[in-house]
Amino acid sequence: MKDIRRNDGLLGLFRGHSATLLRIFPYAAIKFIAYEQIRNVLIRNPQQEKSWRRFASGSLAGVTSVFFTYPLEVVRVRSAFDTRKDRIELRALCTNIYREQHTSYPVLRGFSNFYRGFSPTVLGMFPYAGVSFLTHDIAVDWLRSLPFARYPPPHETTGINKKKPALKAWAELAAGGLAGMAGQTASYPLEVIRRRMQVGGAMGDLRFPSIAETAIKIARERGFRGFFVGLSIGYVKVVPMVA
Numbered sequence: 001m002k003d004i005r006r007n008d009g010l011l012g013l014f015r016g017h018s019a020t021l022l023r024i025f026p027y028a029a030i031k032f033i034a035y036e037q038i039r040n041v042l043i044r045n046p047q048q049e050k051s052w053r054r055f056a057s058g059s060l061a062g063v064t065s066v067f068f069t070y071p072l073e074v075v076r077v078r079s080a081f082d083t084r085k086d087r088i089e090l091r092a093l094c095t096n097i098y099r100e101q102h103t104s105y106p107v108l109r110g111f112s113n114f115y116r117g118f119s120p121t122v123l124g125m126f127p128y129a130g131v132s133f134l135t136h137d138i139a140v141d142w143l144r145s146l147p148f149a150r151y152p153p154p155h156e157t158t159g160i161n162k163k164k165p166a167l168k169a170w171a172e173l174a175a176g177g178l179a180g181m182a183g184q185t186a187s188y189p190l191e192v193i194r195r196r197m198q199v200g201g202a203m204g205d206l207r208f209p210s211i212a213e214t215a216i217k218i219a220r221e222r223g224f225r226g227f228f229v230g231l232s233i234g235y236v237k238v239v240p241m242v243a
Contacts, residue, residue: 016079018090023072027065035061035133054137055130062129063122070121071114077198112208117197120211124190132183132242139175143167173243180242184234189227191234192218 004012039057043049066073079093088096097113144167167175184191193214200209209217218226 016076019072019076019079023069023076027069030068031061031065034064051134055134058133059126059130062125066121066125070118074114074116074198081199116200117194120190120194124187128183128187131186132179135182136175136179139178143171176243177239180238181235184238188231192227
């Protein structure tokens with residue numbers, strides 16, 4: 001943080017924020033609406049409220065949202081990665097990414113640059129979204145069993161359509177924070193691989209390395225701990241964001 005502030009000032013900590021805002025609206029919107037729709041298909045009644053169904057619902061929702069917003073994710077990461085270079089406009093950055101030369105996927109050359117690291121992202125979304133939604137549902141159920149729920153509203157219906165009691169605000173935040181921490185931990189090695197692949201063009205890589213090749217390179221450089229570099233700052237970001 002001191003290094004970024006010294007070279008770029010406080011605004012350097014917000015590199016890539018415009019791309020983040022462009023991405024987060026469709027990403028979050030698609031993820032949550034997809035989760036509700038998929039969950040209604042996989043869990044039709046209380047008897048089907050199984051952990052694997054919750055996990056599958058979250059995973060499929062995450063993959064759906066990533067598929068539609070991934071190019072913006074690449075732009076965001078690349079914009080934040082170029083912290084030591086002169087500030088570059090979003091349009092110019094997209095043009096640079098599109099024009100990068102590489103030896104992979106010659107038919108899709110150009111546009112495929114916006115999908116660097118897509119495969120580990122999809123693989124990582126299964127544990128991230130699945131574990132995150134699963135942990136949230138379990139945490140909410142557990143907190144409801146304790147005296148942390150608000151009193152049901154007076155207009156609440158009874159019988160089979162009776163709504164579950166809402167949690168107090170701090171309990172909702174706790175459930176969301178635990179969900180973010182669990183999801184981040186489960187998927188972080190794949191996130192490290194994804195980030196390495198996404199910035200490959202900026203580092204002069206002329207081809208798309210596979211997941212296995214990237215993982216081997218990380219292991220050779222830093223060993224097992226290399227797959228968890230930056231996890232602490234990941235918690236600092238993800239826990240309040242998900243909460």
